[in-house]
Amino acid sequence: MKRNVVLQLTGVERHYGQGETRLSILKGADFALTSGEIVALVAPSGTGKSTLLHVAGLLEHPDGGEVTINGHACEGLSDEKRTAVRRSEIGFVYQFHHLLPEFSALENIMMPQLISGLSKKEASARAAQLLDYMRIGHRAEHRPAELSGGEQQRVAIARAVANAPLVLLADEPTGNLDPDTAHYVFDALEALVRQSGLAALIATHNHELAARMDRRVTIQDGKVVEF
Ligand SMILES: Nc1ncnc2c1ncn2[C@@H]1O[C@H](COP(=O)(O)OP(=O)(O)OP(=O)(O)O)[C@@H](O)[C@H]1O
DSSP: OOOOEEEEEEEEEEEESOGGGOEEEEEEEEEEEETTOEEEEOOOTTSSHHHHHHHHTTSSOOSEEEEEETTEEOTTSOHHHHHHHHHHHEEEEOSSOOOOTTSOHHHHHHHHHHHTTOOHHHHHHHHHHHHHHTTOGGGTTOOGGGSOHHHHHHHHHHHHTTTOOSEEEEESTTTTSOHHHHHHHHHHHHHHHHHHTOEEEEEOSOHHHHHTSSEEEEEETTEEEEO
């Protein structure tokens, strides 16, 4: 499989507040993620992991620098175009699943596909396939509250990749799970990434999980450095 840089951060700056209370979180951060790789982002609390993921995932604008997705510079894009890139190229997983409580597992995974214009039939077929792949096909009709924490996260991962993005960004996806379940959920995530060739950047405090990833990076003085 040909390896491409699918996500690139160049000189990314992110500051919060003004004047004396101004907090500089990212100070010229550079980072590149290549298709097919899984990278751990391991850094102490408050150093800017979520900030980095939000900027990389086009959820926040950087105060300086550039975010390039699959070769396309995103900072100059209109909000509409950024949203379109985010929907088609980025999947996001949070520590808490953020699934829609009134919808079933299958419907939650169908949702981003319906928003992207797929028919119900197509979206449902892909959602069912992803649930099977995550080994929770038998829970398709259940709502999030009826699922275990590990099952909820597997649905959230399936939803994140439903539109076949290039990049999966995950912010502490197993932070809420016991160690065995964390490994089980990571197994599923890893299989999905390996099979589809997408790239993943995963913030985690779990050093055992981080050790299973291809590369580990951290944030030091507002910059991304290899661990
Ligand atoms: N919207 C905001 N306004 C002001 N400060 C913010 C904002 N968002 C984040 N911060 C601050 O930026 C710093 C980095 O936050 P961030 O959430 O990126 O850290 P983190 O490394 O993900 O931490 P954790 O591991 O605890 O989740 C923190 O000091 C946080 O308080």
